[in-house]
Amino acid sequence: MIYWEDVTPGTTFTTAARTISKEEIIEFASEYDAQPFHLDEEAAKSSILGGLCASGWHSCAIAMRLVYDRFHINAATQGSPGITECRWKKPLYAGETVKIKVTCIDARPSKSRPAMGLTNWTWEMINAKGDTIMTIESWLMMGRRPDGAAPVEAI
Helix, strand or coil: CECHHHCCCCCEEECCCEECCHHHHHHHHHHHCCCHHHHCHHHHHCCCCCCCECCHHHHHHHHHHHHHHHCHHHECECCCCEEEEEEECCCCECCCEEEEEEEEEEEEECCCCCCEEEEEEEEEEEECCCCEEEEEEEEEEEECCCCCCCCCCCC
């Protein structure tokens, strides 16, 4: 288990890669963001985006899944008080493969909850060409290491 004490500013990890399909873009958009450039290839080609692309909110959901699978599943996470900033830098097009580079930029103990620490992270969604698709900055609440629990050697 990764506890707050195991994370220091500068801690970095990268998630697995994931390829985004046309079908999942359309399915997500149909339910949550039904704009033409997320639903219809022809409409998307003539839009400012130039092709079928994922909703920004879909990009966030994909990023969360990738980060969960790489980090949260093995960490004493306790939720987040919120996202400081989210920027959609480039469209995430159907067929693109992305991964998330995550870096801790701050860590501090909670003032009101001694069993918890807070970590501040930047997330960068990067496609196979190295282009930044999206950036996020957010805080994560993490449990403190209980007595007797061994430190993690590497994240």
